[in-house]
Amino acid sequence: MKAPALKIVVTVKLVPDPNAVRRIDPATKRLVRTGVDTALNPFDEYAIEAALQLKERLGPETTVTIFTMARESMKESLRKALAMGADDAVMLSDPALEGSDVSLTSYAMAQALKKVGFDVILSGALSDDGNTGGVPGALAEYLGVPGLTNVRKIEEIGDGRIKAQRETDTGYQVVTGPLPALVTVTMAVGEPRYASLKGIMGAKKKTIEILSAADAGIDRPLGSDGAKMEVVAIAAPKSREKARVVEAADGASGAQAIFDFLRERKLV
Amino acid sequence: MRDVIVFVEHSGGQTRKVTFELAAEARRLADALGGKAHAVVAGSGAAALAQQLQNHPLDKIHYTDDPDVDKYLLDPFVDYLEAVAKMTGPSVVLVPNTMLGRDIAGRIAARLNAGLASDVTELRVENGRVQCVAPKLQGSTITTCAFKAGDYGVITVRPNAFSAAPKSMGAEVLSIEKPPGKSYKMAVESDVEEASGELGLEEAPVVVSGGRGLGGPQPFETLLKPLADALGGAVGASRAAADAGWVPYSLQIGQTGKIVSPQLYLAVGISGAIQHKVGMQTAGTIVAINRDGTVPIGETADLLVVGDLFQIVPALTALVQKAKAAHA
Ligand SMILES: Cc1cc2nc3c(=O)[nH]c(=O)nc-3n(C[C@H](O)[C@H](O)[C@H](O)COP(=O)(O)OP(=O)(O)OC[C@H]3O[C@@H](n4cnc5c(N)ncnc54)[C@H](O)[C@@H]3O)c2cc1C
Numbered sequence: 025m026k027a028p029a030l031k032i033v034v035t036v037k038l039v040p041d042p043n044a045v046r047r048i049d050p051a052t053k054r055l056v057r058t059g060v061d062t063a064l065n066p067f068d069e070y071a072i073e074a075a076l077q078l079k080e081r082l083g084p085e086t087t088v089t090i091f092t093m094a095r096e097s098m099k100e101s102l103r104k105a106l107a108m109g110a111d112d113a114v115m116l117s118d119p120a121l122e123g124s125d126v127s128l129t130s131y132a133m134a135q136a137l138k139k140v141g142f143d144v145i146l147s148g149a150l151s152d153d154g155n156t157g158g159v160p161g162a163l164a165e166y167l168g169v170p171g172l173t174n175v176r177k178i179e180e181i182g183d184g185r186i187k188a189q190r191e192t193d194t195g196y197q198v199v200t201g202p203l204p205a206l207v208t209v210t211m212a213v214g215e216p217r218y219a220s221l222k223g224i225m226g227a228k229k230k231t232i233e234i235l236s237a238a239d240a241g242i243d244r245p246l247g248s249d250g251a252k253m254e255v256v257a258i259a260a261p262k263s264r265e266k267a268r269v270v271e272a273a274d275g276a277s278g279a280q281a282i283f284d285f286l287r288e289r290k291l292v
Numbered sequence: 293m294r295d296v297i298v299f300v301e302h303s304g305g306q307t308r309k310v311t312f313e314l315a316a317e318a319r320r321l322a323d324a325l326g327g328k329a330h331a332v333v334a335g336s337g338a339a340a341l342a343q344q345l346q347n348h349p350l351d352k353i354h355y356t357d358d359p360d361v362d363k364y365l366l367d368p369f370v371d372y373l374e375a376v377a378k379m380t381g382p383s384v385v386l387v388p389n390t391m392l393g394r395d396i397a398g399r400i401a402a403r404l405n406a407g408l409a410s411d412v413t414e415l416r417v418e419n420g421r422v423q424c425v426a427p428k429l430q431g432s433t434i435t436t437c438a439f440k441a442g443d444y445g446v447i448t449v450r451p452n453a454f455s456a457a458p459k460s461m462g463a464e465v466l467s468i469e470k471p472p473g474k475s476y477k478m479a480v481e482s483d484v485e486e487a488s489g490e491l492g493l494e495e496a497p498v499v500v501s502g503g504r505g506l507g508g509p510q511p512f513e514t515l516l517k518p519l520a521d522a523l524g525g526a527v528g529a530s531r532a533a534a535d536a537g538w539v540p541y542s543l544q545i546g547q548t549g550k551i552v553s554p555q556l557y558l559a560v561g562i563s564g565a566i567q568h569k570v571g572m573q574t575a576g577t578i579v580a581i582n583r584d585g586t587v588p589i590g591e592t593a594d595l596l597v598v599g600d601l602f603q604i605v606p607a608l609t610a611l612v613q614k615a616k617a618a619h620a
């Protein structure tokens with residue numbers, strides 16, 4: 025029996041290279057995104073991996089579309105996702121969206137994703153720079169679809185239903201529900217694959233469609249005007265004093281050094 | 293924005309400790325805003341938990357033991373929380389920054405068209421506006437955010453960042469009506485425990501964490517568990533240990549695992565990659581055991597003991613046990 029084809033959309037945030045030094049501009053109180061290499065949010069690479077695994081399972085008629093909301097100048101950073109094996113990409117880009125907070129970002133993404141269409145949306149659990157983890161939940165609400173979070177394994181998908189294992193604080197749950205749905209994945213889905221040379225060559229010809237806020241039908245105040253929260257101050261963290269370093273001659277002396285230290289701090 | 297609402301997280305008939313921290317903070321904020329402090333508790337056993345919450349400084353405790361809460365994923369929680377929030381008007385919603393809390397936060401923020409502040413470690417009220425302090429960019433920057441005054445605001449709060457302040461104020465206990473016209477879709481078919489008793493990792497006063505240096509699953513049981521027990525704490529792990537299958541992912545500390553802030557964090561055989569540090573660098577005291585004196589954990593630790601963990605850990609456990617016995 026042939027598995028039914030699915031339209032999969034993966035939300036991918038473009039973030040400053042996780043290996044670069046991160047800096048907030050004191051004037052705008054926003055993350056500096058210029059002059060820093062842009063990378064795919066590492067957690068979203070796992071969502072791409074999960075999507076490509078589904079495509080392998082369900083056959084070539086299943087498509088994987090990458091979706092991002094980002095500046096148009098970051099467009100080329102999406103080639104990596106296409107080189108990994110995604111079919112195409114859609115970018116929601118509009119200067120009016122700069123400075124959006126979680127709820128506005130999610131709302132704007134939802135409007136665009138309704139235009140794009142999907143059977144299932146795969147997202148990472150959190151972004152390396154924003155780190156709120158709030159977008160997928162809010163996105164599911166604005167789209168009016170059920171959300172299935174922290175999935176480590178998709179057991180069954182197709183015929184309008186999904187069955188998956190999701191991680192919990194103490195183990196996992198098996199959850200079933202209808203499609204369309206939004207699914208966030210954990211790193212347990214498997215290491216993101218590397219792009220092959222053929223993939224890299226092929227990615228150059230794949231399409232990246234750009235949608236403006238108007239194209240997406242966004243009808244709310246945008247950017248910082250629409251944001252419900254503002255950054256009022258930024259500061260450096262309290263620096264910790266450098267560690268006391270003790271070379272332990274043997275187990276007993278190492279243990280004694282720790283024990284004495286804990287005593288000093290009244291922790292034992 | 294006047295009232296403050298606490299989302300109560302519970303499991304196995306027990307309220308998670310972080311809820312009590314949120315209740316104390318809710319009281320303080322509500323007083324500063326001239327409003328009331330509420331709690332919302334939903335799921336099986338909610339009625340009993342609501343009674344227990346009367347020992348905390350709240351004004352109103354809303355509960356429901358609707359069985360749908362446990363049968364379906366997330367939506368029923370969000371519905372009940374929304375119902376209470378809509379009843380109180382523009383308010384501050386506090387949820388713990390835990391796996392469940394993070395899932396709830398984005399959803400309730402969308403329902404209330406609210407701003408969302410995440411992983412907050414300090415809260416204050418200035419000119420009637422709630423300000424949230426949170427470490428960002430892997431702990432390299434501390435940001436302060438403010439909500440617009442007339443709107444709802446949702447905040448995820450880091451466990452152990454605030455202290456509980458139990459105090460009975462004769463809070464009213466009220467049952468919440470089921471919002472009409474709801475049908476739920478994501479059904480929970482089964483719940484499997486892989487790491488029983490480890491639920492309190494984020495809340496444990498002491499966390500003893502092991503990394504790749506442990507070399508396999510056994511040392512977690514034979515070395516770390518006895519030390520954690522002696523110190524009254526819980527066992528955690530690095531991602532390398534979880535990836536290797538030595539411990540379940542539910543023990544992983546870090547950016548993609550749990551964020552902990554215990555009084556004492558012991559990093560055993562862990563190098564201290566930035567993604568690991570994000571999950572533990574606000575601990576009160578950090579002690580590392582590593583055979584390499586140049587590891588990055590040294591930049592975050594208060595004490596780094598350079599030596600073989602297989603020799604140091606058992607000796608340390610014995611010292612702690614002896615001290616405890618002498619004390620008893
Ligand atoms: C997107 C992303 C997200 C990530 N999220 C997380 C996360 O949430 N949490 C996390 O922990 N990691 C995370 N990582 C992985 C992280 O980068 C590191 O790879 C990981 O933390 C390393 O684990 P480790 O310290 O146990 O192993 P290693 O780096 O291999 O360190 C093992 C240490 O043990 C010491 N050692 C070995 N034997 C002994 C001995 N006998 N006695 C004493 N010391 C010994 C060694 O000197 C070494 O320092 C993430 C990575 C990425 C890319």
Ligand SMILES: Nc1ncnc2c1ncn2[C@@H]1O[C@H](COP(=O)(O)O)[C@@H](O)[C@H]1O
Binds near residue numbers: 037094146157160
């Ligand atoms: N601007 C964006 N474009 C595309 N996806 C995003 C964007 N922001 C957040 N996401 C998705 O939401 C997840 C969680 O992000 P966050 O809530 O910012 O921590 C990410 O892993 C992405 O999948």
